[in-house]
Amino acid sequence: MGTSEKIRIAFVGTGGRSWTHIERLAKFEDVALVGFMDVIPERAREKQAAAGQGKVYLDYLEMLDDAKPDALYVCVPPGEHGALEREAIARGIHLFLEKPMALDMATAEEFGQKIREKNLITCVGFQDRYLDIVEQCRTWIQGRDVGLVDGAWVGGVPGVPWYPKYATCGGQIVEQNIHIFDMVRNLFGEPAKVYCAGGRGIVKIQGFDLHDYSSAVITMQNGVVATLFTACYLGEGSTDFPNGLTIHCADCNIRYFLRNHIVFESRGETISRPWKGDWQTVMERTFIDALKSGDPSAIRSPYDDALKSLRLTLACNESLETGRVVEL
Ligand SMILES: NC(=O)c1ccc[n+]([C@@H]2O[C@H](COP(=O)([O-])OP(=O)(O)OC[C@H]3O[C@@H](n4cnc5c(N)ncnc54)[C@H](O)[C@@H]3O)[C@@H](O)[C@H]2O)c1
Numbered sequence: 001m002g003t004s005e006k007i008r009i010a011f012v013g014t015g016g017r018s019w020t021h022i023e024r025l026a027k028f029e030d031v032a033l034v035g036f037m038d039v040i041p042e043r044a045r046e047k048q049a050a051a052g053q054g055k056v057y058l059d060y061l062e063m064l065d066d067a068k069p070d071a072l073y074v075c076v077p078p079g080e081h082g083a084l085e086r087e088a089i090a091r092g093i094h095l096f097l098e099k100p101m102a103l104d105m106a107t108a109e110e111f112g113q114k115i116r117e118k119n120l121i122t123c124v125g126f127q128d129r130y131l132d133i134v135e136q137c138r139t140w141i142q143g144r145d146v147g148l149v150d151g152a153w154v155g156g157v158p159g160v161p162w163y164p165k166y167a168t169c170g171g172q173i174v175e176q177n178i179h180i181f182d183m184v185r186n187l188f189g190e191p192a193k194v195y196c197a198g199g200r201g202i203v204k205i206q207g208f209d210l211h212d213y214s215s216a217v218i219t220m221q222n223g224v225v226a227t228l229f230t231a232c233y234l235g236e237g238s239t240d241f242p243n244g245l246t247i248h249c250a251d252c253n254i255r256y257f258l259r260n261h262i263v264f265e266s267r268g269e270t271i272s273r274p275w276k277g278d279w280q281t282v283m284e285r286t287f288i289d290a291l292k293s294g295d296p297s298a299i300r301s302p303y304d305d306a307l308k309s310l311r312l313t314l315a316c317n318e319s320l321e322t323g324r325v326v327e328l
Contacts, residue, residue, distance in 0.1 A: 007291050010035035010069035012060055012084055013076035014047040016160070017098055017125075021073055024284045026051040031288055035067035060084065069093055071121070071291055077160070078103055078175055079168035089114045094121040096287055099178055100310055101303070103170045108310055115303050121296045123287040124306035126182050130279040130286070133262040137247070137254055138187060140264055144249040149184060151245035152229035153177040153258070156238075157203060164208040166317075171210050174313040177230040181316075182301070182309040183245060183256070184218065184226045191312050193327045194218045196319040202233035216316045 009025060011018055014036050025031050033054040036044040044056045057063035064072075064087065071094040074084055081102045088095060089111065101124060102108040115122055128134060153176055162168035169175050173196070185191070198214030213231035220226065234241070244258040252266035259279075264271040283300075290296045315326040 006030055006032040007288055008032050008034045008068060008070045009073060010037070010054075010063055010067050010071075011044075011047070011073045011075060012037050012063070013074060013080070013098075014038040014043045015075065018047060018073065018075040019050075020280055021075070021096070021284060022047050022051050024278075024281050025288075026053065028284070028288060030292070034069055035063040037063045061087065064088065064091060064093070071096060071287075074098060077162040077168055078170045079162060082107060085111050086114075089118060089120065092118055092120065094291055095303070096123045096125070097303070097306075098125045099182075099306065100170050100174045100313070101306060102310070103167075103174065103314075105311060105314055108307055112303055112307050121287075121290050121294075121299070122303035123283070123290070123299045124301045124303060125283070126179060126186075126301040126306065126309070127280055127283055128179055128183055128259065129186055129300035130282040131259065131275050132277060132279070133273055133275050134183070134186070134256065136273055137256055137262055140252075140254050141187060141247060141249070144251065146188070146224055146247055146249050148248040149188070149224060149226040149245060150228070150248075151180045151184070151226065151243075152231075152241060153180055153243050154229055154231040154234060154241040155243070156234050157205060157208075157232050164205050164210065166209055169210065170313075171317055171320075172232050173214065173216065173230050173316045174310070176232075177228065178309055178313045180228055180243075180245060180258075181216075181218075181312050182306075184220070184228070185309055185312065186300075187245075187247070188220050188222060188224045188226070190221050190308065191218045191328050192221045193325050194312065194315050194319055195325045196316040197323075198230075198320045211320060214316070214320060216319075218312070 036048045037057040038044040073096045196216040198211035202212045212233040216228045218226045245256040247254040255263040261274045
């Protein structure tokens, strides 16, 4: 891609999440949004009209043939990954993928392999990695003794139709709390093993087959033990739970309040820092700049790295099912 040309971007899946990307990309002068496709065409029309550029396509292959994107944003529900990526990868189209990138490791590893072979530039939507306060946490952690980490993503049931079933969603750990599992990897390296216990019976939605709650204990290769709560059974009357991570250091606590602020607490000192800037714009800009330069090194969650967070969360599902510790 030459530096003077606009980067051509197409979207498959133009529901709620896609707009976060579209509204930012539409403001970049070096980006052309060339195609929008959704199995509910009205959604593609809505996003195209709001972006004020590009074309709506009723057929995915026709979009790839006609719009000739340099990169494709894949924002479909978790259970819809597969044929879409296979086609794009075969054509050498670079990919921005929403997490989770697949619901089984065989598919995800197949894509990882093909992406490597084709030398494609990829970015997976782990937005928290672009927050300035996460980098501040990393600085605070450096040189400190950390034993325990605890964290949570506790809330209600998201209002998307594919959420209630493992087959279409992957479960709350894989679909939602994967962000915090990824943050543990981002700050503490790779996991060695995981055990996960969970339960059901509180959420009363017809056909709901996910766990309502679970607790995962992850032993990291460096010895840190992280316990992460995941729950979607909070209903009316519950107060907002402070989701995020607490890092228990020998001489202080460091707390990451999900996409909001961080706190450093030690005897006699409390420092609180809110986030600054729009980290999601930073994520889009990083991806576009990588496409322009051909250098992906600034992308914080390329496919190969994101695979490891997917593997960890799918291992939690395995542990929930078997009741056993899963070695990674
Ligand atoms: N990174 C983040 O922070 C973040 C936040 C929210 C959602 N997400 C992820 O983004 C993905 C989409 O979530 P959402 O909230 O936008 O869901 P959504 O249901 O609002 O949107 C998904 C869209 O994909 C369309 N679709 C389904 N199958 C398709 C197919 N085969 N081809 C084309 N279009 C298809 C649907 O009609 C729908 O419009 C999910 O994987 C979700 O986990 C990520």
